Amino acid sequence: MRKKFCPKCGKATEKFYDNLCSECFLEKISFKDLIPDKISIKVCKYCGRVLWRNKYFNRVNDAVEEILSRLFKKDEIKEVFYEILDGKVSVKIWIRIDDLEKQEEKVSKLAIKSITCKFCFMKSTGYYQAILQVRASKDISSKILKEVEKQINILSKTDELAFISRIEELKNGFNIFIGSKKAALALVKILRRKFDGKIKISRKLGSIKKGKKLYRYTILLSMVNEWGRRSFNQVKKSLR
Incomplete structure (x- = not known):
């Protein structure tokens, strides 16, 4: 070769x-x-x-x-x-x-x-897409709040806007300002299954961005009836 x-x-x-x-x-x-x-x-x-x-x-x-x-x-x-x-x-x-x-x-x-990432900046400035209004007696309110924090932590894994920007404490419950309306809607369904109660959802125009209407949602979760008493199911679930 x-x-x-x-x-x-x-x-x-x-x-x-x-x-x-x-x-x-x-x-x-x-x-x-x-x-x-x-x-x-x-x-x-x-x-x-x-x-x-x-x-x-x-x-x-x-x-x-x-x-x-x-x-x-x-x-x-x-x-x-x-x-x-x-x-x-x-x-x-x-x-x-x-x-x-x-x-x-x-x-x-x-x-x-x-x-400071944009999500933490938005959180620090009080940004929110939805207000979750929880109306319940004090003994249930503390349990609901713990559940809210737990579920928001889970939802934030897949939704970067799933954060709580602030909480307003009231005599008959509290208002939770949530960065993501998607997370807020998912959260209220979880709370309803766990604690019972009635849901009422409303929305109003927040702003218009690039021709698209952006709405802010108000989600009411009521655990108290018109006489201020809890139902039998609410009592039973809160004791679990």
């Missing part, structure tokens, strides 16, 4: 890769320069949400994975591994071309800027 010689290094080889031996070919193939020297993200100082390019993530790792996935879309890149340690992101790239493999590594600085 006639020997071939690499035009770059002069080494004898049996197979060429783009007119080069395997070593010289792999030497010119590199993707680590796609990784920036500094990866910058923003983290909310109140809730811990991570912001990168107008997109929110629950964890720093989720944001870093999104950044790396956008950087490496080449078919030759088979796997990307990373590790976050001491304010740095260590990235390992596994490259495979034809029957050749190569690994590269680069360490980038992880720059984190502390901010």
Whole structure:
């Protein structure tokens, strides 16, 4: 078999890769320069949400994975591994071309800027889409409030506006201002099943944004009848 010689290094080889031996070919193939020297993200100082390019993530790792996935879309890149340690992101790239493999590594600085995310800002300014009006006796009110806080915590996992901006305590119950009308409507159904009571829903125009009418909802959950007494079902459920 006639020997071939690499035009770059002069080494004898049996197979060429783009007119080069395997070593010289792999030497010119590199993707680590796609990784920036500094990866910058923003983290909310109140809730811990991570912001990168107008997109929110629950964890720093989720944001870093999104950044790396956008950087490496080449078919030759088979796997990307990373590790976050001491304010740095260590990235390992596994490259495979034809029957050749190569690994590269680069360490980038992880720059984190502390901010107030838009959801925490909205909460701090008293933003709300719905008012949940609970009318009940004192003994039930405290139980309802605990349930409200529990359910809002659950709903906030899938609805970023599911937060309580403020609570007004009244003699016959309280008003809860909720950031998301969707969460408020889901919440009142849960409360009705658990504590019984009557629901009344009304709405009024809050504002118009880009030609779209935005309404604010008032949701009344009444646990007390016209004589100020609870029903047998309400008493039974409150004792559970």
